[in-house]
Amino acid sequence: MPESRGRKKDVYTPPPAKTDRTPVRLGSGRWVAPTMVTLFVVGLLWIVVFYIAPDNALQSHFNAFVNVLIGFVFIGAGFVVSTRWK
DSSP, rough: OOOOOOOOOOOOOOOOOOOOOOOOOOOTTTHHOOOOOHHHHHHHHHHHHHHOTTTTTTTSSSOHHHHHHHHHHHHHHHHHHTTTTT
């Protein structure tokens, strides 16, 4: 019975090394996590302080909707910053 021909495999040659390599920096900056947590806490405190003492000097000239909106803007900014965290 005839024997089938074997396949020739090419010899693997790795690609040439690049000489202009720049180091790839993985991960996030050191500022991301503290900024994210700070924005979350400030937003939460803004809403809590408004409901505990609505006539304080900082928040009294805003109505309730604006104060809650400001708190959620801080919290939303924390979520935006959290997308940069790796």
